[in-house]
Amino acid sequence: MQLSTIALAVETQTSAMGAIGSGGVRLLSPYDPLFREGDETTGFYEILSGAVRAYKIFPDGRRQIVAFAFAGDIVGFGHGDTYRFDCDALTTTRVRAIPKSSLLRAMRERPELGEKLLEVAGGEVANMQDLSILLCRKTAIERIASFLLTMAGKSAGPLTGRQLPLPMCRADIADYLGLTIETVSRNMTRLKAMRVIDLPNRGNFVVRDIDRLRLLAQCEGNMH
Amino acid sequence: MQLSTIALAVETQTSAMGAIGSGGVRLLSPYDPLFREGDETTGFYEILSGAVRAYKIFPDGRRQIVAFAFAGDIVGFGHGDTYRFDCDALTTTRVRAIPKSSLLRAMRERPELGEKLLEVAGGEVANMQDLSILLCRKTAIERIASFLLTMAGKSAGPLTGRQLPLPMCRADIADYLGLTIETVSRNMTRLKAMRVIDLPNRGNFVVRDIDRLRLLAQCEGNMH
DNA sequence: CGGTGTGTTGAGGCACATCAAGCCAGGTGG
DNA sequence: CCACCTGGCTTGATGTGCCTCAACACACCG
Numbered sequence: 061m062q063l064s065t066i067a068l069a070v071e072t073q074t075s076a077m078g079a080i081g082s083g084g085v086r087l088l089s090p091y092d093p094l095f096r097e098g099d100e101t102t103g104f105y106e107i108l109s110g111a112v113r114a115y116k117i118f119p120d121g122r123r124q125i126v127a128f129a130f131a132g133d134i135v136g137f138g139h140g141d142t143y144r145f146d147c148d149a150l151t152t153t154r155v156r157a158i159p160k161s162s163l164l165r166a167m168r169e170r171p172e173l174g175e176k177l178l179e180v181a182g183g184e185v186a187n188m189q190d191l192s193i194l195l196c197r198k199t200a201i202e203r204i205a206s207f208l209l210t211m212a213g214k215s216a217g218p219l220t221g222r223q224l225p226l227p228m229c230r231a232d233i234a235d236y237l238g239l240t241i242e243t244v245s246r247n248m249t250r251l252k253a254m255r256v257i258d259l260p261n262r263g264n265f266v267v268r269d270i271d272r273l274r275l276l277a278q279c280e281g282n283m284h
Numbered sequence: 285m286q287l288s289t290i291a292l293a294v295e296t297q298t299s300a301m302g303a304i305g306s307g308g309v310r311l312l313s314p315y316d317p318l319f320r321e322g323d324e325t326t327g328f329y330e331i332l333s334g335a336v337r338a339y340k341i342f343p344d345g346r347r348q349i350v351a352f353a354f355a356g357d358i359v360g361f362g363h364g365d366t367y368r369f370d371c372d373a374l375t376t377t378r379v380r381a382i383p384k385s386s387l388l389r390a391m392r393e394r395p396e397l398g399e400k401l402l403e404v405a406g407g408e409v410a411n412m413q414d415l416s417i418l419l420c421r422k423t424a425i426e427r428i429a430s431f432l433l434t435m436a437g438k439s440a441g442p443l444t445g446r447q448l449p450l451p452m453c454r455a456d457i458a459d460y461l462g463l464t465i466e467t468v469s470r471n472m473t474r475l476k477a478m479r480v481i482d483l484p485n486r487g488n489f490v491v492r493d494i495d496r497l498r499l500l501a502q503c504e505g506n507m508h
Numbered sequence: 509c510g511g512t513g514t515g516t517t518g519a520g521g522c523a524c525a526t527c528a529a530g531c532c533a534g535g536t537g538g
Numbered sequence: 539c540c541a542c543c544t545g546g547c548t549t550g551a552t553g554t555g556c557c558t559c560a561a562c563a564c565a566c567c568g
Contacts, residue, residue, distance in 0.1 A: 124421065182364070189369075197462065464524075510568095
């Protein structure tokens with residue numbers, strides 16, 4: 061499963077992107093904005109290091125986090141002339157701007173790039189469909205399990221028995237999974253009590269039983 | 285709001301699509317399959333008349349309807365080499381196949397078509413994000429109201445005081461909105477009792493108070 | 509030292525799911 | 539023509555998972 065939504069996996073096309081020519085590199089401190097809803101779209105951003113969150117604020121004050129993006133991901137895709145939601149850094153983050161103009165120019169010169177991007181976009185639509193399916197159907201603990209599993213997959217190296225970064229706060233997780241912070245907290249504690257994960261300190265977690273975590277993340281497992 | 289997900293609004297690019305050259309036209313009876321999950325992708329389909337549903341069946345038997353598509357929409361977008369979910373007709377439906385190969389050829393010849401498609405794809409991703417947000421956050425009656433509003437918007441002509449088609453059964457609506465058929469039924473009756481809509485017969489509905497329907501559909505309205 | 513922000517834990521309520529029965533229209537066979 | 543069946547829809551009673559409100563624990567910081 062892929063929880064990231066506006067984040068395009070860049071592995072498939074790193075060379076292509078590299079060929080477009082990079083704009084400037086920006087350094088962001090925690091909670092510095094990358095762009096705001098309504099800003100004119102200047103292009104995409106490739107996350108070089110760190111992490112960002114993309115979210116939408118509703119008139120009634122509610123917030124929905126649409127995606128987290130990490131090193132290697134690209135954000136700013138899927139907007140029209142203006143960005144459709146806010147995006148800011150979770151931690152100290154370096155991003156490289158990819159101006160829209162240079163992407164369009166590159167596409168004009170090499171049409172196969174357009175195909176590739178279209179393919180990626182298609183995959184992204186499919187991922188979003190999966191995401192909405194899962195968020196719509198899963199219970200709280202299943203969502204948490206899925207989320208932690210995805211977060212674990214983001215880090216290179218062994219998944220289990222090792223401190224893994226969890227750079228976002230409970231409120232961010234809650235607003236991403238469509239839960240409240242209390243429910244997130246309770247179910248994290250529950251997973252800890254079940255000896256599936258460990259929570260050594262703020263900002264980190266450890267997977268102790270990857271199989272049971274996977275089992276919990278599936279729909280089949282314990283949907284009565 | 286746009287509830288349709290894999291359905292690309294074709295208005296923006298009818299001419300472009302027309303220029304690609306049409307494949308064969310197929311006629312489907314109710315519940316005839318257009319394609320099945322796992323089938324090799326042959327291309328897109330433009331719905332000429334009628335309606336289709338796209339859905340995914342889970343190992344545990346649950347079903348999530350991902351999108352409904354109507355005349356003028358295009359389905360089959362956002363898949364890789366094989367289709368990611370099932371798609372079949374709700375009513376008698378005519379579709380025109382747009383082979384992948386001819387689309388790619390056209391894109392090679394006219395790169396601006398690629399940009400256009402990419403733009404559409406981007407918009408589609410954004411729509412999906414909106415959809416998951418709304419499905420994640422809204423109450424049952426808000427989901428129903430949103431759904432009916434979208435369905436009303438699909439028909440040409442006046443929105444209100446007129447029988448509008450509702451070609452899918454309660455189970456389809458439920459599986460689309462992430463509810464049970466009982467909850468769908470109860471809230472439809474509730475909207476009827478509130479004199480916001482009318483339910484004259486199976487397969488049709490009437491909007492009686494479009495303003496209150498809109499109000500209910502927003503998140504702000506009555507999210508306590 | 510108190511202040512603040514983040515996370516945890518507990519008690520109670522509510523919205524929706526579940527289980528179950530009944531309604532209604534259309535179809536079939538006697 | 540009526541009796542019966544069937545499938546889609548509605549309605550009711552009950553249960554439960556998550557939200558809400560509230561208090562508390564803990565780290566960090568002035």
